Amino acid sequence: MKLNRIKIKNIVLSLSAVFLLTATSCVKDLEREPITDVTSVSIYKDFANYKNILAKLYGGYAMGGQIGGDGDQPNSDINGINGGFSQYTRLLYNLNVVTTDEAVIGWNDGNLHTLHKMTWDSSNEFIAAMYYRVYTEIAFCNEFLRNVTDEKLASNGITGDNLNQAKLMKAEARFLRAQSYFYAIDMFGNVPFVDESYMPGSKTPPQRIERKELFKFIESELLAIAGELKDPKTNEYGRADKAAAWSLLAKLYLNAEVYTGTQRNTDCITYCNKVITAGYSLKPKYEELFLADNDVNNPEQILSVNFDGLRTQTNGGTTFLVHAAVGGTMPSSDFGINVGWGGLRTTKAFVGLFPTNGSDKRGRFYTSGQNLEINDLGSFSDGYAFIKYKNIKSNGSPGAHNNWVEADIPLYRLADIYLMYAEAVLRGGTGGSQTTAIEYINKLRERAYGNVSGNVTSINLNFILDERSRELSWETTRRSDLIRFNKFTSGDYVWPWKGNVKDGKAVESYRNLFPIPAKDIIANPNLIQNPGY
Secondary structure: OOOOOOOEOOEEEEEEOOEEEEEOOEOHHHOOOOOOOOOHHHHOOOHHHHHHHHHHHHHOOOOOEOEOOEOOOOOEOOOOOOOOOOOHHHHHHHHHOOOOOOOEEOOOOOOOHHHHHOOOOOOOHHHHHHHHHHHHHHHHHHHHHHOOOHHHHHHOOOOHHHHHHHHHHHHHHHHHHHHHHHHHHHHOOOEEEOOOOOOOOOOOOOEEEOHHHHHHHHHHHHHHHHOOOOOOOOOOOOOOOHHHHHHHHHHHHHOHHHHHOOOOHHHHHHHHHHHHOOOOOOOOOHHHHHOOOOOOOOOOEEEEEOOOOOOOOOOOHHHHHHHOOOOOOOOHHHHOOOOOOOOEEOOHHHHOOOOOOOOOOOOOEEOOOOEOOOOOOOOOOEOOEEOOOOOEOOOOOEOOOOOOOOOOEEEEEHHHHHHHHHHHHHOOOOOOOHHHHHHHHHHHHHHHHOOOOOOOOOOOHHHHHHHHHHHHOOOOOHHHHHHHOOOOOOOOOOOOOHHHOOOOOOOOHHHHOOOOOHHHHHHOOOOOOOOOO
C-alpha cells in the first residue's frame, strides 16, 4: 500500500470566477466512494481524518478525478476536460516533453498536435488544463493549511503526538504547494497568487505575482519547512522529507537566472551537497528505476508520484507513459499491458544523443517496423519507439493489473542531483569541484554502460545538457533544460517538426512561457497575458 487517500466532502476551493471546484468523495487508498454529511469544519475535529486528508494532497499529483478511471465531470477535478487527459503528470509530460526533441505524439485530440509543432495559443485546452491542475493542487493545499493553524489545532483539542504529527503534515502541505508553484513559475511566469489567507468564495479575484516575487515565496517556504520535515529517508515512502525540499531548492536555484535574472549556482551546489550526503545511492540497474516494483529497494528515489495498479486507476501517470508508447509490432505483453495505444515515439535528434552501437543502455529504442525519419506525425511507424517504463517487475512478473500500470514516477532522484551539481559547478558556482562533478557523471555512465568504457575525463555545459537528456529522458525536465541553455526556441538546436517544419526551425522566443488561459484573463482583471499571446 503506497498511499492513503482522504475522506472529505463539500470543501469548496476558489481561484477565480471561472475556477470554482468542489472536492468530494475521497476515501483511503486512492479509491473514491461517496460520503455524506461531512463538512470541512467537522472533519478537522478528529485527528484520525488528517492522514486521509493529506493523502488527497499527494493524490492530486496521481489522480485526475474522483473515481477510478478518471472520467468526465463531475468526476474530474477540473472542468472542461476528462480526468485522464488532465492528470497532473500526464500534463507535465505533454507540456515539458512532447514540446521537445524527446517525444512526439501521433494523436489529434483537440489541440494536442500543436504542442510538438510549437504552434499553441491561449485557447489550447491542454495548456489550460495544466494551469488549472496546478491551481487545483494549490487550492487543496490551501484548504488544508487553513484548517491546521495553531489556533484551530488547539480549539479542536489536537495535542501531544497528534499535534506533532499535524505540524509535520502542515509542512508537507506547504511543500506540495511550493512544488505546484514551482511548476507555475516555470511554465507560466507571472501568475495569480493565492495562499491560505485567500478565502473560498471571495468576490475579489487573486492578485498577480511577478516571477521574481514568486521565486522568493517558493524559496522562503522551502527554507522554512526544511527544518520541520522528517530527516531524509525516515518518512513513509511517497511522502516528502528534508531531502525532497532540498532537491526542489536545488532545482529552483539552478533555474534562478531564467526566473529572476540572477544566477544562484552556489546555492544549488549547497543543496545538492545536502542531498548527496544524506545516504542515497544509485540503483545498480538503470532500467529497474522504471519498473512496476520501483518502490522496492530503490535507494535512489527521493520522492515519487505513486501508482499501484489497483487503487490508482488513471489514464494518466505511468498507465499513459506505457500504453501510449507501445504500438506497431511491439508486443504489449512485453510491457505488462493488454494493448498499446500507439501514440508516443521519439525524434532522430534524441536518438542521435546515444552511441549507435547500443552501448549506452539508457537509449532503449524499438526500431522494428519503425522509421527514423518522421514524415507523418500521425503515423506511429514514423519515429523510433522509446522504451522507458514497463508494467513488469524486476523478477519478470507482470504488474497487478494489465491495464492500470503500477510503476511510480520519480520527481526527484539522486541522478538528477548529480547532474545539477555538475552543471552548477560548470556555471561558476562555488562549494563544489569539477573533479567531483566528473566523478558523479562517471557513476551515471558506468551504470549506463555496465563498465568504464563510457567514462569521460572532462565535461562542458553542452555535454551536461545532452547527458541530462540521456539520463532523465521523459522525466519532464527537458523543456526547462533547453530553456536554461537557450535552445528551446532558438535556432541553435532544432529537431524534427519544431516550428511545424519537418526538419525543424527556430520559433518565437515568447514560447519559452505558455500562455495564461484566455478564460482566466477574461475572468481576472488583475492578470496580464504573457507576451506574444
